[in-house]
Every structure is written in structure tokens, then in C-alpha cells.
Amino acid sequence: MSTLAVLLRKELHATFTSPIGYVLAAVFLLVLGYSFSLTLFATKTANLIYIFHQMYVLSILLVPVLMMRSFAEERRADTLELLLTAPVREIWIVLAKFLAGLTLVYGIYAGALVYAVILGLYGEPDWGPIYSGCLALMLHGALLVAIGLMTSSITENQVVSAALSLGLALMLWFADSVAPLLPAPFDVVAINLSLIGHFRPMATGSVFASDIGYFVTLAMLALFLTTRWLAER
Amino acid sequence: MRAGAAGAAMSIAASAGPEAGAPAILAEALTKRYGPVTALRDLSLEIRHGEVLGLLGPNGSGKTTFIRMLAGYLAPTRGRLRICGLDVVRDALPARRRLGYVPEAAPVYGHMRVREFLAFMGRLRGLSPAELGGAVDRVVERLALGAVAHKPTRALSRGYRQRVALAQALIHEPQIVVLDEPTNGLDPRQIIEVRELVRSLAGTHTVVMSSHILAEVAKTADRVAVLLDGRLLGVRAVADTPDLEDWFLSLA
Numbered sequence: 054m055s056t057l058a059v060l061l062r063k064e065l066h067a068t069f070t071s072p073i074g075y076v077l078a079a080v081f082l083l084v085l086g087y088s089f090s091l092t093l094f095a096t097k098t099a100n101l102i103y104i105f106h107q108m109y110v111l112s113i114l115l116v117p118v119l120m121m122r123s124f125a126e127e128r129r130a131d132t133l134e135l136l137l138t139a140p141v142r143e144i145w146i147v148l149a150k151f152l153a154g155l156t157l158v159y160g161i162y163a164g165a166l167v168y169a170v171i172l173g174l175y176g177e178p179d180w181g182p183i184y185s186g187c188l189a190l191m192l193h194g195a196l197l198v199a200i201g202l203m204t205s206s207i208t209e210n211q212v213v214s215a216a217l218s219l220g221l222a223l224m225l226w227f228a229d230s231v232a233p234l235l236p237a238p239f240d241v242v243a244i245n246l247s248l249i250g251h252f253r254p255m256a257t258g259s260v261f262a263s264d265i266g267y268f269v270t271l272a273m274l275a276l277f278l279t280t281r282w283l284a285e286r
Numbered sequence: 287m288r289a290g291a292a293g294a295a296m297s298i299a300a301s302a303g304p305e306a307g308a309p310a311i312l313a314e315a316l317t318k319r320y321g322p323v324t325a326l327r328d329l330s331l332e333i334r335h336g337e338v339l340g341l342l343g344p345n346g347s348g349k350t351t352f353i354r355m356l357a358g359y360l361a362p363t364r365g366r367l368r369i370c371g372l373d374v375v376r377d378a379l380p381a382r383r384r385l386g387y388v389p390e391a392a393p394v395y396g397h398m399r400v401r402e403f404l405a406f407m408g409r410l411r412g413l414s415p416a417e418l419g420g421a422v423d424r425v426v427e428r429l430a431l432g433a434v435a436h437k438p439t440r441a442l443s444r445g446y447r448q449r450v451a452l453a454q455a456l457i458h459e460p461q462i463v464v465l466d467e468p469t470n471g472l473d474p475r476q477i478i479e480v481r482e483l484v485r486s487l488a489g490t491h492t493v494v495m496s497s498h499i500l501a502e503v504a505k506t507a508d509r510v511a512v513l514l515d516g517r518l519l520g521v522r523a524v525a526d527t528p529d530l531e532d533w534f535l536s537l538a
Contacts, residue, residue: 059409063395070397131393135454138357138389139410140382286360 057145064153073122077115078161084111089168099176104168105186105256109249112190112197113226116158117218120201121211123150124283128209143283147202147276154198162190182258189255192268193248197222199275206279222248225271308371310335310462310492311356316365318351318516325351327516328365335461338488340507340524341496342534348516349496350390353466356494357387369462383412386455390466392448396440400431400450403439407454425453429483445476452483463487465495469502481506504530512537 068074085107092103127133136146172178197218204217229247232240244250251264311333318326326348333339341349354360355367358374358381367374372381395403404422413421426435429449434442439450448468455463465484469477484506487493497503503510504524511521512534519537527533 056410059406063398063406067395067397130396131389131391132395134354134357134359134389134391135387135393135407136410138359138382138385138387139407140379140412141410142379 056141057149060141060145060149061152064149065156068153068157071122074119074157077119078157078164081111081115081161082164085165085168099172099178101168101172101178101183101186102257104165105190108162108165108190109193109252109256112158112194113219113222116154116194116197117201117204117215117222119157120154120198120218121205121215123154123202124205124279125209125211125214129211137283137286143280147206147280147283150202151198151276154202155195158194158198159191162187162194179258182256185258185260186256188260188265189252192255192265192272193252196248196268196272196275199272199279203275203279203282206282308368309333310337310370311494312366312368312371313352314366314368316352316355316367317363318348318355318360319363325516326355329513329518330365331511331518331521333492333494335492336489337508338484338493338495338506340503340510341494341513342498342500342503342510343496343513344498346515347513349498349513350466351516352513353464353494353496356462356464357385357389358382383458384461386458386460386463388448388451388455388463388465388468390470392444392451394439394442394447394450394454396438399436399438400442401426401435403450404453404457408457411458413458421457421459425457428456429453444471445473448472448476448480452480456487460491462492462494465493467496467498469497469499477502500531500534510534 088107200221201218205214208214225248229244232243251267309332313329313331316329343349361375369381370384374381408418408421434446468480509523512519
């Protein structure tokens with residue numbers, strides 16, 4: 054078994070034996086079920102655009118809590134010292150935690166697929182925006198998991214980790230709102246940093262390589278910084 | 287705990303490789319700074335294969351910093367540190383494969399059972415699936431962990447947790463074993479057991495252990511190195527120093 058597989062197995066075990074994931078999944082799906090029913094009865098349209106936006110907001114609130122334990126808990130319990138003194142590259146440790154976090158977040162998202170099934174059974178939805186919306190959510194989730202890992206790697210306090218992660222995600226969400234206050238070319242940079250600006254087109258059916266590139270680049274940057282911070286000790 | 291040769295399969299001669307002939311550990315002008323604070327200053331030390339070296343010094347003397355650099359957890363600010371001829375920074379992974387390490391807190395993963403934890407650490411240290419079962423059985427027997435082998439590690443007493451931490455450090459039969467305050471928090475009987483285990487490793491493994499208890503180091507180590515305020519004040523063979531306490535006081 055490769056080192057990554059050994060580490061991933063351990064991370065999945067830790068993830069699925071902790072109650073936090075189950076509690077947050079239940080909260081996520083309950084809130085979503087309530088708003089799906091409400092939106093469906095109110096709009097009587099067979100699309101998931103509102104649901105995707107609600108999942109976007111709920112993810113920003115819940116993923117930092119899901120990820121706050123990853124490195125912070127290892128630091129608190131001193132087990133990080135065991136991992137970092139084993140013959141293992143830091144990048145494998147980071148990737149294993151990232152993949153385990155992603156598995157949990159995608160697992161929760163998969164629970165929301167039931168809404169697409171309901172629309173398919175009782176309506177005639179346009180599947181294009183649903184597929185692109187799923188892609189948007191997957192990329193959004195991956196970025197939030199990477200940011201959560203990064204903030205967890207710099208502190209042993211889980212609350213501080215979650216707060217930093219939430220703060221970063223909110224700053225990215227509202228990055229474009231400061232654009233009018235900035236001189237060129239910083240206003241363009243602020244607009245292009247906007248999380249919602251790259252999420253919205255995909256959630257409504259328009260897939261651009263630049264939007265995908267935004268999520269992938271920022272997630273990779275967060276994972277790179279996490280690895281560097283682990284290595285700098 | 288069963289002392290003896292049961293687990294000491296890897297002899298020093300058998301470990302000869304490209305680094306054959308190099309001392310087990312060689313530190314040259316090793317320095318570690320944390321911002322303006324110098325935790326370790328120009329430490330030079332050679333540790334021979336098969337010997338047990340006790341690092342003695344009060345809290346804050348630099349023992350844990352040196353041990354963490356040996357284990358690869360901290361990088362030196364200046365100087366060089368070699369394990370069996372391998373630089374701990376440049377050849378980090380091969381160097382770590384030759385080393386078993388027990389941090390002071392004896393950390394274990396609370397969500398794992400004892401055998402599961404040992405298997406995880408064995409796999410992480412590069413044991414193949416074919417070697418793993420035998421290796422786990424061997425350390426479980428050697429550290430007398432049979433009674434708790436299927437218990438979750440979070441349910442263990444401090445003494446058993448220390449044994450599990452020692453077992454994970456020995457599972458891959460490392461050439462060098464590094465123990466940071468291995469008797470901290472143990473009762474007298476457990477301290478004797480750890481001491482016997484360390485003595486059983488002498489000759490076949492190089493052991494570096496830290497302690498702030500002079501009597502403990504004197505009973506366990508072949509040589510004693512005294513650290514104070516990040517400086518190495520002296521190194522003596524225990525057998526050649528009947529008045530170890532006087533020597534220590536003269537340094538400190």
C-alpha cells in the first residue's frame with residue numbers, strides 16, 4: 054500500500070469515527086431540505102439554481118468547522134510530531150487530509166442529489182445547469198477544504214482555525230465589493246478574486262475555463278502554502 | 287516487558303550500507319535559534335553504534351531541541367547533523383527510516399486500537415504487508431502489550447501508552463532509537479521496565495535518551511552528555527565516572 058493510501062485510510066477512519074461530520078451533515082441536509090421544499094412550492098420551477106446558491110452559502114459556514122480539526126487536533130495531541138518524523142513527505146500528509154476532507158464534503162453534497170432526482174421524477178428540468186452547478190459545487194467545496202486545511206496547519210486552536218477559514222472565505226466572497234474603491238489595476242484584481250463571481254456563471258449553466266482555473270489555482274495555492282508551513286519548522 | 291534478543295533482529299553489521307563506517311550520529315557545530323533565542327549553540331558530538339547516550343540537563347537546556355533535530359522534526363539553523371552518514375535535512379527520508387522516535391508526550395491516535403496503531407506506524411515506516419503482522423506480534427510481545435492489544439489507545443493508562451509509544455518506535459527495527467524523557471510520568475515499576483528495555487537495546491541499537499534525573503541516566507546510559515543553556519558542557523562514560531554527581535555539579 055502506498056504511503057498516500059496508508060495516510061488516507063487513517064484520515065478517513067478519523068473522519069468517520071468523529072461525530073462532527075455526521076452532525077454537520079444532518080444540519081446541512083435539514084436546512085437544505087427545508088429551503089428546497091420552500092423554493093419549489095414558491096417558484097414552481099424545475100431547477101436547482103436556488104439550491105446551488107444555498108449550498109454555496111452553507112458550505113462557507115460549515116466546511117471551516119468540518120476542517121478545523123485536521124491539523125489543529127494533531128498539534129494538540131502531539132501526533133503531528135509522529136507524522137512529521139516518519140519517513141513521509143509533507144505533501145502526502147497534506148494530500149491525505151485534503152482527500153479525506155473532500156470525501157466527507159462530497160458525501161454530504163451527494164445527499165443533496167436527491168433533489169435533482171425529485172425534479173427528474175416530477176418535472177422536466179434542464180439538466181445542463183444542474184450538471185454545471187454540480188461542477189461548481191465540487192470546485193467550491195475543494196477550495197473551502199483546502200483553505201480549511203491551510204488555516205488548521207498554522208494553529209492548534211480549532212476555533213481560531215475555523216474563524217480564520219470562515220474569514221478568508223467571506224473575504225473572497227465579497228472581494229469584488231471593494232473594487233469601486235480601488236484604483237486600476239487593483240479593482241480588476243479584486244473583481245477577479247471574487248468567489249461568487251466565479252461560482253455564479255457555473256451555477257446558472259455557463260462553464261468557463263477561467264472559472265474552473267480560479268478554483269483549481271486557489272485550492273492548489275492553499276495546499277502549497279499548507280505544505281510549506283508544515284515543512285518550515 | 288521482555289528484554290533480550292527477540293526483537294533485535296537487525297545487527298549493526300547487517301546495517302552496513304553506503305554509510306558504513308560512519309558514526310551512528312555526528313553533530314557538528316549544531317545551532318538552533320527561535321527568533322532571538324538560541325536554544326542550542328555549537329553542539330558537536332559523536333555517538334557510536336550500539337551505545338546508549340543519556341542527555342542530561344534541566345528544563346530548557348536544549349535536550350528536546352537536540353532530540354527533535356535528530357528525529358527530523360526541527361531543522362538546524364546552522365551546523366550539520368548526520369545519522370549513519372546521512373544528513374538529516376538533505377537525506378531526510380532515508381535518515382528517518384533508520385530512526386525510531388518517542389516524543390515526550392508519548393502521543394498515540396486515540397481513535398485506533400493498539401494493534402491497529404502499531405500496524406499504521408509500521409506501514410508508515412515502510413514495512414511491507416508480509417512483514418507487518420510479524421513485526422506487530424514481535425513488539426506486542428516485547429513490550430508486554432498482549433493484554434491491551436485490542437483496546438482503543440485512548441483507554442490506556444499512562445504506563446501502557448508509554449509502552450505503545452515505545453513499540454511504535456521499535457516496530458521497524460531502527461538502527462537508532464531516540465527517546466525524549468521516556469520515564470516522565472511513570473511509576474517506579476514502570477521506570478524500571480523502561481530502563482530494562484533500553485538496556486536490552488544497547489549493543490544492537492544506538493539509543494539517545496534525555497532526562498533531567500541524574501540517577502536515571504546513570505543507571506541506563508553508557509555515556510552522559512550534560513547540556514545547560516543550549517551548550518554541551520561535557521561528555522563522560524558512566525563506567526569511568528564513579529562520582530557522576532560531583533562531576534555534574536562541577537559543570538552546572
